[in-house]
Amino acid sequence: MADIAEIEQLIRGAIPGSEVSVQDLAGGDHLYAHVRAPQFAGLPLIEQHRLVNGAVDHLLGPGRPIHALKIKTEAPQ
Amino acid sequence: MIITDQEIRQEILDSISQNRVMLFMKGTPEMPRCGFSMQTVACLKDAGAEFAAMDILPDPRIRQVLSEHSGWPTIPQLFIDGELVGGCDIVTEMYQSGELAQTLGLEEPAVEAEAPQPAGMESAPLTIENRL
Numbered sequence: 001m002a003d004i005a006e007i008e009q010l011i012r013g014a015i016p017g018s019e020v021s022v023q024d025l026a027g028g029d030h031l032y033a034h035v036r037a038p039q040f041a042g043l044p045l046i047e048q049h050r051l052v053n054g055a056v057d058h059l060l061g062p063g064r065p066i067h068a069l070k071i072k073t074e075a076p077q
Numbered sequence: 078m079i080i081t082d083q084e085i086r087q088e089i090l091d092s093i094s095q096n097r098v099m100l101f102m103k104g105t106p107e108m109p110r111c112g113f114s115m116q117t118v119a120c121l122k123d124a125g126a127e128f129a130a131m132d133i134l135p136d137p138r139i140r141q142v143l144s145e146h147s148g149w150p151t152i153p154q155l156f157i158d159g160e161l162v163g164g165c166d167i168v169t170e171m172y173q174s175g176e177l178a179q180t181l182g183l184e185e186p187a188v189e190a191e192a193p194q195p196a197g198m199e200s201a202p203l204t205i206e207n208r209l
Contacts, residue, residue, distance in 0.1 A: 045167045053150055060150050068113065068151065071166050 002029060002065040007056055011035060014055035029067040041075035048073040086142050089131075093156050096129035098181065101143055102153040106130050113165040117153045120172035125183045128155075157181070 004022050011020045011033060018037035025032050033052055040048045052071050053060065060066045093099050098121070104110030106118045106128075121128050133139040133152055140152060147154055147161045155162045157180060162168065171177040178184055 045170065046161060046163045049163060049167060050148070057150060072170075 002031060002059060004031070007031065007033070007059070007066070010059075011052055011055045015039060015051055025068075025070065027067075029065060030070075031066055031068070032070045032072070034072045036074050036076055038076055040073050045073070080136070082138060082142060085136065085138050086146070089139065089143055089146065092129065092131055093159055096156075097158060098126055098128035099156040100128050100130045100153055101133050101139075101156075102130055103132065103134050105132055110134060111152070113151075114153045117155065117165045117168045120168050120177065121155075124172055124178045124181065126177070126181050 008020045008022045015037045021034045023032045049071050102114035109115035151164050155168050
């Protein structure tokens, strides 16, 4: 079971100035993170997702609190 | 038969360098064993991509070595031209935006230019024999 508020905080900490919203999709360990950050402008999707994954890397994977993290990134318009 | 970590690494690196579109997944394209892998296969097939696939489930070290190599924590992982493109979310987003087909040179032709699809000509994805 993952702590949603903690995960949001971790992502905000890793990507300063980001707007982060994390939702539970199923069972408390399948999460959805929506992240909007100015740093994403012009960055390849893979690098955008790496920034988000990197913030919660230690919580992600088999036997850890997050089984799956669906990510949607965007830069502010 | 004992397989070393080094052999696993070599098999992974070879599969990435020898296949322009290489998918590491749970299960096979015909029988995915995870919803994320299933969705990624569906995107590739629908975009008309020819791809090779390796099942990471038979040995836990495959996933471990793969993630060490790619720096990407989850499965599936799609490589195009030797580079990690992403997992299920990214492939899905690229499929929806048309970027996937574009990257693979499969840009959808205009409707009037569309060639008729002969029955039975759909190319089956190549499943790499998994000797690991």
